Amino acid sequence: MTSLAADVVSALQVGAVVALAPLLTGIMRKVKARTQKRMGASVFQPYYELSKLWVKDEVVSESTSWIFSSTPWIVAVATVTAAFFVPVFLPFSPFSAAGDLLLVVGLLALARFFTMLAGIDAASAFGGIGTSREMMISSLVEPGLFLTIFVVSLTLGGTNLTSLVVAAAKTGVVIAPSMLFALISLFVIILAETGRLPFDNPATHLELTMVHEAMVLEYSGRSLALLEWSQSTKQLVLLALLVNLFLPLGMPTSIEAGVTMLGLGSVAVLLKVCLLAAVVAYVETRVAKWRLFRVPDLLAVAIAVAMVGMVFFYL
Protein backbone atom coordinates (compact mmCIF):
# COMPACT_ATOMS: atom_id res chain seq x y z
CA MET A 1 0.00 0.00 0.00
CA THR A 2 1.35 3.39 -0.92
CA SER A 3 1.75 5.97 1.78
CA LEU A 4 -0.90 8.23 0.23
CA ALA A 5 -3.49 5.41 0.18
CA ALA A 6 -2.57 4.55 3.76
CA ASP A 7 -3.10 8.17 4.79
CA VAL A 8 -6.50 8.32 3.10
CA VAL A 9 -7.65 5.02 4.59
CA SER A 10 -6.54 5.92 8.06
CA ALA A 11 -8.11 9.39 7.86
CA LEU A 12 -11.35 7.63 6.89
CA GLN A 13 -10.92 5.35 9.91
CA VAL A 14 -10.57 8.24 12.35
CA GLY A 15 -13.49 10.04 10.66
CA ALA A 16 -15.64 6.96 11.08
CA VAL A 17 -14.67 6.66 14.75
CA VAL A 18 -15.57 10.27 15.46
CA ALA A 19 -18.79 10.05 13.44
CA LEU A 20 -19.98 6.75 14.91
CA ALA A 21 -19.10 7.49 18.55
CA PRO A 22 -22.43 9.20 19.44
CA LEU A 23 -24.28 6.30 17.81
CA LEU A 24 -22.57 3.91 20.24
CA THR A 25 -23.69 6.07 23.16
CA GLY A 26 -27.22 5.98 21.72
CA ILE A 27 -27.13 2.20 21.41
CA MET A 28 -25.93 1.83 24.99
CA ARG A 29 -28.72 4.08 26.25
CA LYS A 30 -31.27 2.16 24.21
CA VAL A 31 -30.10 -1.23 25.49
CA LYS A 32 -30.08 0.08 29.02
CA ALA A 33 -33.63 1.41 28.61
CA ARG A 34 -34.88 -1.85 27.13
CA THR A 35 -33.31 -3.97 29.88
CA GLN A 36 -35.11 -1.70 32.36
CA LYS A 37 -38.43 -2.27 30.53
CA ARG A 38 -38.51 1.28 29.14
CA MET A 39 -38.82 2.16 25.48
CA GLY A 40 -35.92 4.60 25.51
CA ALA A 41 -35.09 7.33 23.03
CA SER A 42 -34.00 6.61 19.47
CA VAL A 43 -30.40 5.47 19.02
CA PHE A 44 -29.78 8.71 17.10
CA GLN A 45 -30.78 10.85 20.07
CA PRO A 46 -27.14 11.79 20.92
CA TYR A 47 -26.79 13.30 17.42
CA TYR A 48 -29.92 15.43 17.95
CA GLU A 49 -28.59 16.52 21.33
CA LEU A 50 -25.19 17.40 19.92
CA SER A 51 -26.64 19.41 17.02
CA LYS A 52 -28.97 21.23 19.41
CA LEU A 53 -26.14 22.04 21.80
CA TRP A 54 -23.91 23.11 18.91
CA VAL A 55 -26.21 26.02 17.91
CA LYS A 56 -27.17 27.07 21.43
CA ASP A 57 -25.70 30.05 23.23
CA GLU A 58 -23.13 29.50 25.93
CA VAL A 59 -23.36 30.77 29.47
CA VAL A 60 -19.93 31.23 31.00
CA SER A 61 -19.37 32.22 34.60
CA GLU A 62 -17.54 35.53 35.07
CA SER A 63 -15.10 34.05 37.56
CA THR A 64 -13.62 31.54 35.15
CA SER A 65 -10.24 31.79 33.46
CA TRP A 66 -8.86 30.71 30.09
CA ILE A 67 -8.65 27.13 31.34
CA PHE A 68 -12.42 26.89 31.42
CA SER A 69 -12.92 28.15 27.89
CA SER A 70 -10.06 26.17 26.33
CA THR A 71 -10.66 22.86 28.08
CA PRO A 72 -13.37 21.53 25.71
CA TRP A 73 -11.08 22.07 22.74
CA ILE A 74 -8.06 20.54 24.47
CA VAL A 75 -10.14 17.52 25.49
CA ALA A 76 -11.57 17.11 21.99
CA VAL A 77 -8.17 17.45 20.30
CA ALA A 78 -6.46 15.07 22.73
CA THR A 79 -9.18 12.46 22.32
CA VAL A 80 -9.23 12.63 18.52
CA THR A 81 -5.43 12.49 18.46
CA ALA A 82 -5.60 9.38 20.63
CA ALA A 83 -8.06 7.95 18.09
CA PHE A 84 -5.42 8.46 15.38
CA PHE A 85 -3.08 6.06 17.19
CA VAL A 86 -5.56 3.25 17.75
CA PRO A 87 -6.29 0.68 15.04
CA VAL A 88 -10.08 0.59 15.39
CA PHE A 89 -11.55 -0.89 12.22
CA LEU A 90 -8.38 -1.79 10.31
CA PRO A 91 -5.26 -3.59 11.55
CA PHE A 92 -3.41 -0.36 10.90
CA SER A 93 -3.26 3.11 12.39
CA PRO A 94 -1.61 6.11 10.73
CA PHE A 95 0.58 7.31 13.58
CA SER A 96 1.57 3.97 15.06
CA ALA A 97 5.19 4.49 14.08
CA ALA A 98 5.15 7.71 16.11
CA GLY A 99 3.47 6.60 19.31
CA ASP A 100 2.29 3.55 21.18
CA LEU A 101 -0.23 2.40 23.75
CA LEU A 102 1.41 4.43 26.50
CA LEU A 103 0.99 7.60 24.45
CA VAL A 104 -2.72 6.88 24.04
CA VAL A 105 -3.00 6.47 27.81
CA GLY A 106 -1.09 9.72 28.21
CA LEU A 107 -3.34 11.64 25.81
CA LEU A 108 -6.47 10.40 27.55
CA ALA A 109 -4.88 11.36 30.87
CA LEU A 110 -4.21 14.86 29.47
CA ALA A 111 -7.87 15.21 28.53
CA ARG A 112 -8.86 14.01 31.98
CA PHE A 113 -6.39 16.38 33.65
CA PHE A 114 -7.84 19.42 31.88
CA THR A 115 -11.39 18.29 32.64
CA MET A 116 -10.41 18.18 36.30
CA LEU A 117 -8.82 21.63 36.14
CA ALA A 118 -11.94 23.05 34.48
CA GLY A 119 -14.04 21.43 37.19
CA ILE A 120 -12.32 23.47 39.90
CA ASP A 121 -11.90 26.57 37.73
CA ALA A 122 -15.48 27.76 38.09
CA ALA A 123 -15.17 27.33 41.87
CA SER A 124 -18.59 25.78 42.23
CA ALA A 125 -19.10 23.19 44.95
CA PHE A 126 -20.16 20.48 42.51
CA GLY A 127 -17.10 20.91 40.34
CA GLY A 128 -14.83 20.51 43.35
CA ILE A 129 -16.62 17.35 44.48
CA GLY A 130 -16.44 15.84 41.02
CA THR A 131 -12.79 16.74 40.59
CA SER A 132 -11.66 15.28 43.88
CA ARG A 133 -13.53 12.06 43.20
CA GLU A 134 -12.16 11.85 39.69
CA MET A 135 -8.65 12.34 41.03
CA MET A 136 -9.15 9.54 43.53
CA ILE A 137 -10.55 7.13 40.94
CA SER A 138 -8.02 7.94 38.24
CA SER A 139 -5.05 7.61 40.57
CA LEU A 140 -6.35 4.17 41.57
CA VAL A 141 -7.02 3.14 37.99
CA GLU A 142 -3.43 3.81 36.88
CA PRO A 143 -1.64 0.87 38.60
CA GLY A 144 -4.18 -1.64 37.32
CA LEU A 145 -4.08 -0.14 33.85
CA PHE A 146 -0.30 -0.29 33.67
CA LEU A 147 -0.15 -3.84 35.00
CA THR A 148 -2.68 -4.81 32.34
CA ILE A 149 -0.64 -3.05 29.67
CA PHE A 150 2.46 -4.93 30.87
CA VAL A 151 0.64 -8.25 30.59
CA VAL A 152 -0.66 -7.42 27.12
CA SER A 153 2.72 -6.16 25.89
CA LEU A 154 4.56 -9.17 27.28
CA THR A 155 2.11 -11.63 25.78
CA LEU A 156 1.75 -10.05 22.35
CA GLY A 157 5.12 -8.36 22.12
CA GLY A 158 5.77 -4.63 22.27
CA THR A 159 3.54 -1.65 22.94
CA ASN A 160 3.11 -0.55 19.32
CA LEU A 161 -0.64 -0.68 18.78
CA THR A 162 -0.58 -1.78 15.14
CA SER A 163 1.77 -4.68 15.86
CA LEU A 164 -0.24 -5.57 18.99
CA VAL A 165 -3.50 -5.76 17.04
CA VAL A 166 -1.85 -7.72 14.23
CA ALA A 167 -0.30 -10.14 16.74
CA ALA A 168 -3.69 -10.56 18.43
CA ALA A 169 -5.34 -11.20 15.06
CA LYS A 170 -2.77 -13.90 14.33
CA THR A 171 -3.45 -15.80 17.56
CA GLY A 172 -7.07 -16.31 16.53
CA VAL A 173 -9.70 -17.76 18.84
CA VAL A 174 -7.62 -19.55 21.46
CA ILE A 175 -6.76 -16.96 24.07
CA ALA A 176 -3.73 -17.20 26.32
CA PRO A 177 -4.62 -17.47 30.03
CA SER A 178 -2.62 -14.37 30.88
CA MET A 179 -4.67 -12.45 28.29
CA LEU A 180 -7.86 -13.77 29.87
CA PHE A 181 -6.88 -12.16 33.17
CA ALA A 182 -5.84 -8.98 31.38
CA LEU A 183 -9.25 -8.92 29.65
CA ILE A 184 -11.13 -9.02 32.94
CA SER A 185 -8.87 -6.39 34.44
CA LEU A 186 -9.17 -4.11 31.40
CA PHE A 187 -12.96 -4.47 31.38
CA VAL A 188 -13.16 -3.18 34.96
CA ILE A 189 -10.71 -0.39 34.12
CA ILE A 190 -12.70 0.67 31.05
CA LEU A 191 -15.84 0.84 33.17
CA ALA A 192 -13.97 3.21 35.46
CA GLU A 193 -12.33 5.21 32.65
CA THR A 194 -15.54 5.82 30.76
CA GLY A 195 -17.46 6.63 33.93
CA ARG A 196 -20.00 3.82 33.85
CA LEU A 197 -21.71 2.16 36.78
CA PRO A 198 -20.68 1.06 39.40
CA PHE A 199 -18.08 3.87 39.38
CA ASP A 200 -20.13 6.75 38.08
CA ASN A 201 -23.66 7.07 36.80
CA PRO A 202 -23.65 8.63 33.32
CA ALA A 203 -27.42 9.18 33.40
CA THR A 204 -27.61 11.61 36.31
CA HIS A 205 -27.29 15.35 36.18
CA LEU A 206 -28.28 16.48 39.63
CA GLU A 207 -27.13 14.01 42.19
CA LEU A 208 -24.48 14.13 44.84
CA THR A 209 -23.04 10.87 43.54
CA MET A 210 -22.01 12.07 40.10
CA VAL A 211 -18.36 12.32 39.09
CA HIS A 212 -17.87 13.22 35.44
CA GLU A 213 -21.15 15.12 35.18
CA ALA A 214 -20.20 17.17 38.23
CA MET A 215 -16.99 18.33 36.57
CA VAL A 216 -18.70 19.45 33.37
CA LEU A 217 -21.77 20.84 35.13
CA GLU A 218 -20.82 24.46 34.37
CA TYR A 219 -20.60 23.89 30.64
CA SER A 220 -23.32 24.67 28.15
CA GLY A 221 -23.79 25.07 24.43
CA ARG A 222 -20.96 24.24 22.06
CA SER A 223 -18.43 23.46 24.82
CA LEU A 224 -20.74 20.88 26.35
CA ALA A 225 -21.31 19.34 22.92
CA LEU A 226 -17.54 19.03 22.43
CA LEU A 227 -17.06 17.45 25.86
CA GLU A 228 -19.86 14.93 25.35
CA TRP A 229 -18.64 14.08 21.89
CA SER A 230 -15.11 13.50 23.22
CA GLN A 231 -16.47 11.29 25.96
CA SER A 232 -18.30 9.17 23.36
CA THR A 233 -15.19 9.01 21.17
CA LYS A 234 -13.05 7.92 24.11
CA GLN A 235 -15.59 5.24 24.93
CA LEU A 236 -15.62 3.89 21.36
CA VAL A 237 -11.82 3.92 21.14
CA LEU A 238 -11.39 2.06 24.43
CA LEU A 239 -14.08 -0.53 23.67
CA ALA A 240 -12.61 -1.08 20.18
CA LEU A 241 -9.16 -1.49 21.72
CA LEU A 242 -10.51 -4.15 24.09
CA VAL A 243 -12.26 -5.93 21.22
CA ASN A 244 -9.24 -5.82 18.91
CA LEU A 245 -6.77 -7.00 21.54
CA PHE A 246 -8.79 -9.75 23.15
CA LEU A 247 -11.51 -10.87 20.72
CA PRO A 248 -9.79 -10.47 17.34
CA LEU A 249 -12.13 -12.86 15.51
CA GLY A 250 -12.60 -11.58 11.94
CA MET A 251 -9.81 -9.02 12.04
CA PRO A 252 -7.54 -9.47 8.98
CA THR A 253 -3.90 -10.03 9.91
CA SER A 254 -2.54 -7.40 7.55
CA ILE A 255 -3.57 -4.14 5.92
CA GLU A 256 -2.73 -5.78 2.57
CA ALA A 257 -5.54 -8.33 2.97
CA GLY A 258 -7.71 -6.78 0.27
CA VAL A 259 -10.75 -4.52 0.32
CA THR A 260 -13.30 -7.30 0.94
CA MET A 261 -11.48 -8.72 3.93
CA LEU A 262 -10.86 -5.27 5.38
CA GLY A 263 -14.53 -4.36 4.92
CA LEU A 264 -15.68 -7.59 6.56
CA GLY A 265 -13.19 -6.99 9.37
CA SER A 266 -14.57 -3.49 9.94
CA VAL A 267 -18.15 -4.77 10.06
CA ALA A 268 -17.04 -7.49 12.50
CA VAL A 269 -15.39 -4.90 14.74
CA LEU A 270 -18.52 -2.75 14.61
CA LEU A 271 -20.75 -5.69 15.57
CA LYS A 272 -18.41 -6.80 18.36
CA VAL A 273 -18.16 -3.29 19.78
CA CYS A 274 -21.97 -2.99 19.75
CA LEU A 275 -22.22 -6.36 21.50
CA LEU A 276 -19.68 -5.29 24.12
CA ALA A 277 -21.55 -2.01 24.58
CA ALA A 278 -24.74 -4.00 25.12
CA VAL A 279 -22.92 -6.09 27.74
CA VAL A 280 -21.75 -2.91 29.48
CA ALA A 281 -25.29 -1.51 29.41
CA TYR A 282 -26.61 -4.79 30.81
CA VAL A 283 -24.02 -4.72 33.59
CA GLU A 284 -25.16 -1.17 34.35
CA THR A 285 -28.71 -2.41 34.74
CA ARG A 286 -27.65 -5.23 37.02
CA VAL A 287 -25.47 -3.30 39.47
CA ALA A 288 -26.17 -0.26 41.59
CA LYS A 289 -23.69 2.55 41.98
CA TRP A 290 -21.17 1.60 44.62
CA ARG A 291 -20.42 3.70 47.61
CA LEU A 292 -17.42 5.86 46.74
CA PHE A 293 -15.15 4.25 49.30
CA ARG A 294 -15.95 0.77 48.04
CA VAL A 295 -14.75 1.70 44.54
CA PRO A 296 -11.10 0.94 45.50
CA ASP A 297 -12.19 -2.66 46.24
CA LEU A 298 -13.19 -3.17 42.64
CA LEU A 299 -10.03 -1.51 41.36
CA ALA A 300 -8.04 -3.74 43.71
CA VAL A 301 -9.73 -6.67 41.97
CA ALA A 302 -8.45 -5.30 38.66
CA ILE A 303 -4.92 -4.97 40.05
CA ALA A 304 -4.94 -8.43 41.62
CA VAL A 305 -6.32 -10.05 38.48
CA ALA A 306 -3.68 -8.34 36.36
CA MET A 307 -1.01 -9.55 38.78
CA VAL A 308 -2.25 -13.12 38.40
CA GLY A 309 -2.16 -12.60 34.63
CA MET A 310 1.50 -11.69 35.01
CA VAL A 311 2.07 -14.92 37.00
CA PHE A 312 0.41 -16.91 34.22
CA PHE A 313 2.63 -15.26 31.64
CA TYR A 314 5.82 -16.29 33.43
CA LEU A 315 4.55 -19.84 33.92
Add this chain to the structure above:
Amino acid sequence: MQVPLSEILTLTAVGLLLSTFGVVVRRSFEGWLSAYRYQSVVLAGSTAVIAYETGLWEIYAAAVLTLVVKAVIIPRLLVRVTDSVKDEFKIEANPLVSIRLSLLISALLIALSYGLIHETLISANLDVYALTYLPVSLSLFFIGLFVMVSRRMALNQVVGLLIIENGLFLFTTALTQGVSLIIEVGILADILVGVMISALLLLRMSQTFDSFDMASLESLKDD
Protein backbone atom coordinates in the same frame (compact mmCIF):
# COMPACT_ATOMS: atom_id res chain seq x y z
CA MET B 1 -12.53 -26.71 16.01
CA GLN B 2 -10.17 -28.81 18.12
CA VAL B 3 -9.28 -27.02 21.29
CA PRO B 4 -6.26 -28.64 22.97
CA LEU B 5 -6.66 -30.26 26.36
CA SER B 6 -4.20 -28.03 28.14
CA GLU B 7 -6.24 -24.96 27.08
CA ILE B 8 -9.40 -26.38 28.65
CA LEU B 9 -7.52 -27.27 31.81
CA THR B 10 -6.03 -23.79 32.02
CA LEU B 11 -9.43 -22.18 31.50
CA THR B 12 -10.92 -24.18 34.38
CA ALA B 13 -7.91 -23.23 36.50
CA VAL B 14 -8.58 -19.57 35.67
CA GLY B 15 -12.24 -20.04 36.65
CA LEU B 16 -11.27 -21.56 39.98
CA LEU B 17 -8.87 -18.73 40.80
CA LEU B 18 -11.40 -16.04 39.82
CA SER B 19 -14.15 -17.54 41.98
CA THR B 20 -11.67 -17.60 44.86
CA PHE B 21 -11.16 -13.87 44.34
CA GLY B 22 -14.96 -13.65 44.54
CA VAL B 23 -14.90 -15.08 48.06
CA VAL B 24 -12.16 -12.68 49.08
CA VAL B 25 -13.76 -9.53 47.71
CA ARG B 26 -17.39 -10.02 48.72
CA ARG B 27 -18.55 -8.69 52.05
CA SER B 28 -21.83 -10.52 52.53
CA PHE B 29 -22.64 -14.11 53.37
CA GLU B 30 -24.73 -14.51 50.19
CA GLY B 31 -21.77 -13.23 48.17
CA TRP B 32 -19.36 -15.76 49.68
CA LEU B 33 -21.81 -18.57 49.16
CA SER B 34 -22.48 -17.71 45.53
CA ALA B 35 -18.74 -17.44 44.82
CA TYR B 36 -18.26 -20.80 46.57
CA ARG B 37 -21.05 -22.24 44.46
CA TYR B 38 -19.38 -21.05 41.24
CA GLN B 39 -16.13 -22.52 42.45
CA SER B 40 -17.73 -25.87 43.14
CA VAL B 41 -19.38 -25.92 39.71
CA VAL B 42 -16.03 -25.21 38.03
CA LEU B 43 -14.39 -27.84 40.26
CA ALA B 44 -16.97 -30.41 39.20
CA GLY B 45 -16.39 -29.38 35.58
CA SER B 46 -12.63 -29.82 35.84
CA THR B 47 -13.13 -33.18 37.54
CA ALA B 48 -15.39 -34.18 34.67
CA VAL B 49 -12.69 -33.14 32.18
CA ILE B 50 -10.18 -35.39 33.97
CA ALA B 51 -12.77 -38.17 33.97
CA TYR B 52 -13.41 -37.73 30.24
CA GLU B 53 -9.71 -37.85 29.44
CA THR B 54 -8.89 -40.82 31.65
CA GLY B 55 -12.18 -42.62 31.04
CA LEU B 56 -12.60 -43.76 34.63
CA TRP B 57 -16.22 -43.91 35.79
CA GLU B 58 -15.24 -43.31 39.43
CA ILE B 59 -14.13 -39.79 38.59
CA TYR B 60 -17.42 -39.12 36.81
CA ALA B 61 -19.19 -40.19 39.98
CA ALA B 62 -16.90 -37.94 42.02
CA ALA B 63 -17.72 -35.01 39.71
CA VAL B 64 -21.47 -35.57 40.07
CA LEU B 65 -21.14 -35.95 43.84
CA THR B 66 -19.10 -32.73 44.00
CA LEU B 67 -21.75 -30.89 42.03
CA VAL B 68 -24.63 -32.15 44.16
CA VAL B 69 -23.03 -31.86 47.57
CA LYS B 70 -20.91 -28.74 47.22
CA ALA B 71 -22.89 -26.66 44.77
CA VAL B 72 -26.38 -27.47 46.06
CA ILE B 73 -26.58 -29.12 49.46
CA ILE B 74 -23.91 -27.29 51.47
CA PRO B 75 -24.92 -23.73 50.39
CA ARG B 76 -28.59 -24.49 51.04
CA LEU B 77 -27.78 -26.03 54.40
CA LEU B 78 -25.78 -22.99 55.43
CA VAL B 79 -28.48 -20.59 54.24
CA ARG B 80 -31.17 -22.50 56.10
CA VAL B 81 -29.20 -22.73 59.33
CA THR B 82 -28.38 -19.02 59.34
CA ASP B 83 -31.93 -18.03 58.45
CA SER B 84 -32.69 -16.79 61.95
CA VAL B 85 -29.44 -14.89 62.30
CA LYS B 86 -29.66 -11.14 62.02
CA ASP B 87 -28.38 -9.68 58.74
CA GLU B 88 -25.82 -7.47 60.45
CA PHE B 89 -23.93 -10.57 61.58
CA LYS B 90 -23.74 -11.90 58.04
CA ILE B 91 -21.55 -9.16 56.64
CA GLU B 92 -17.85 -8.68 57.16
CA ALA B 93 -17.87 -5.04 58.10
CA ASN B 94 -14.49 -4.79 59.72
CA PRO B 95 -12.04 -7.52 58.70
CA LEU B 96 -8.63 -7.71 60.38
CA VAL B 97 -6.94 -7.17 57.02
CA SER B 98 -8.74 -4.80 54.67
CA ILE B 99 -10.47 -6.25 51.63
CA ARG B 100 -8.15 -4.47 49.19
CA LEU B 101 -5.01 -5.62 50.93
CA SER B 102 -6.32 -9.16 51.17
CA LEU B 103 -6.96 -9.16 47.41
CA LEU B 104 -3.37 -8.15 46.73
CA ILE B 105 -2.13 -10.70 49.26
CA SER B 106 -4.24 -13.37 47.54
CA ALA B 107 -2.63 -12.50 44.22
CA LEU B 108 0.78 -12.81 45.86
CA LEU B 109 -0.24 -16.15 47.40
CA ILE B 110 -1.20 -17.40 43.93
CA ALA B 111 2.19 -16.26 42.62
CA LEU B 112 3.84 -17.98 45.60
CA SER B 113 2.10 -21.29 45.00
CA TYR B 114 2.93 -21.24 41.29
CA GLY B 115 6.52 -20.47 42.16
CA LEU B 116 6.68 -23.23 44.78
CA ILE B 117 5.24 -25.89 42.51
CA HIS B 118 7.44 -24.92 39.61
CA GLU B 119 10.56 -24.72 41.78
CA THR B 120 10.09 -28.02 43.56
CA LEU B 121 8.24 -30.24 41.14
CA ILE B 122 9.53 -29.20 37.75
CA SER B 123 11.96 -32.13 37.71
CA ALA B 124 9.37 -34.64 38.94
CA ASN B 125 7.73 -36.28 35.98
CA LEU B 126 4.25 -34.81 36.27
CA ASP B 127 1.44 -35.12 33.76
CA VAL B 128 -0.56 -32.18 32.42
CA TYR B 129 -3.32 -32.42 35.07
CA ALA B 130 -0.93 -32.22 37.95
CA LEU B 131 1.05 -29.46 36.30
CA THR B 132 -2.08 -27.35 35.78
CA TYR B 133 -4.01 -28.08 38.94
CA LEU B 134 -1.38 -28.50 41.66
CA PRO B 135 -0.53 -24.76 41.82
CA VAL B 136 -4.24 -23.92 41.77
CA SER B 137 -5.01 -26.33 44.61
CA LEU B 138 -2.11 -24.94 46.60
CA SER B 139 -3.39 -21.38 46.06
CA LEU B 140 -6.91 -22.39 47.10
CA PHE B 141 -5.39 -23.87 50.24
CA PHE B 142 -3.36 -20.73 50.99
CA ILE B 143 -6.19 -18.30 50.26
CA GLY B 144 -8.68 -20.35 52.29
CA LEU B 145 -6.26 -20.31 55.20
CA PHE B 146 -5.71 -16.59 54.76
CA VAL B 147 -9.47 -15.91 54.71
CA MET B 148 -9.85 -17.93 57.89
CA VAL B 149 -7.23 -16.02 59.83
CA SER B 150 -7.94 -12.55 58.50
CA ARG B 151 -11.70 -12.31 59.00
CA ARG B 152 -13.72 -11.80 62.13
CA MET B 153 -17.01 -13.38 61.21
CA ALA B 154 -17.42 -17.08 61.94
CA LEU B 155 -19.45 -17.61 58.76
CA ASN B 156 -16.57 -16.33 56.68
CA GLN B 157 -14.25 -18.79 58.40
CA VAL B 158 -16.55 -21.65 57.53
CA VAL B 159 -16.39 -20.55 53.88
CA GLY B 160 -12.59 -20.38 54.16
CA LEU B 161 -12.59 -23.96 55.43
CA LEU B 162 -14.72 -25.00 52.47
CA ILE B 163 -12.26 -23.37 50.05
CA ILE B 164 -9.39 -25.27 51.69
CA GLU B 165 -11.37 -28.46 51.27
CA ASN B 166 -11.97 -27.68 47.57
CA GLY B 167 -8.22 -27.20 47.18
CA LEU B 168 -7.50 -30.55 48.83
CA PHE B 169 -10.06 -32.29 46.64
CA LEU B 170 -8.45 -30.78 43.56
CA PHE B 171 -5.02 -31.82 44.85
CA THR B 172 -5.95 -35.48 45.20
CA THR B 173 -7.88 -35.61 41.95
CA ALA B 174 -5.09 -33.98 39.95
CA LEU B 175 -2.33 -36.05 41.49
CA THR B 176 -3.86 -39.50 41.66
CA GLN B 177 -6.57 -39.30 39.00
CA GLY B 178 -9.15 -41.03 41.08
CA VAL B 179 -8.78 -42.42 44.52
CA SER B 180 -11.30 -45.15 44.99
CA LEU B 181 -14.88 -43.94 45.09
CA ILE B 182 -15.46 -45.10 48.64
CA ILE B 183 -12.82 -42.66 49.86
CA GLU B 184 -14.35 -39.80 47.85
CA VAL B 185 -17.77 -40.53 49.33
CA GLY B 186 -16.22 -40.71 52.77
CA ILE B 187 -14.55 -37.33 52.31
CA LEU B 188 -17.75 -35.70 51.07
CA ALA B 189 -19.74 -37.15 53.96
CA ASP B 190 -17.02 -35.83 56.24
CA ILE B 191 -17.39 -32.30 54.89
CA LEU B 192 -21.16 -32.49 55.13
CA VAL B 193 -20.96 -33.53 58.77
CA GLY B 194 -18.28 -30.90 59.37
CA VAL B 195 -20.49 -28.17 57.96
CA MET B 196 -23.43 -29.40 60.02
CA ILE B 197 -21.39 -29.37 63.21
CA SER B 198 -19.99 -25.92 62.50
CA ALA B 199 -23.53 -24.74 61.70
CA LEU B 200 -24.71 -26.04 65.07
CA LEU B 201 -21.81 -24.30 66.77
CA LEU B 202 -22.66 -21.11 64.88
CA LEU B 203 -26.24 -21.30 66.09
CA ARG B 204 -25.13 -21.82 69.68
CA MET B 205 -22.72 -18.94 69.29
CA SER B 206 -25.38 -16.58 67.97
CA GLN B 207 -27.73 -17.54 70.78
CA THR B 208 -25.18 -17.20 73.52
CA PHE B 209 -23.19 -14.19 72.40
CA ASP B 210 -25.64 -12.56 69.99
CA SER B 211 -22.79 -12.13 67.54
CA PHE B 212 -20.60 -14.07 65.12
CA ASP B 213 -17.60 -11.94 65.85
CA MET B 214 -14.69 -14.15 66.82
CA ALA B 215 -13.22 -11.39 68.95
CA SER B 216 -16.17 -11.57 71.31
CA LEU B 217 -15.26 -15.16 72.10
CA GLU B 218 -12.16 -13.99 73.86
CA SER B 219 -14.01 -12.18 76.61
CA LEU B 220 -15.65 -14.22 79.31
CA LYS B 221 -19.36 -13.91 79.82
CA ASP B 222 -20.24 -13.45 83.45
CA ASP B 223 -23.92 -14.09 83.90
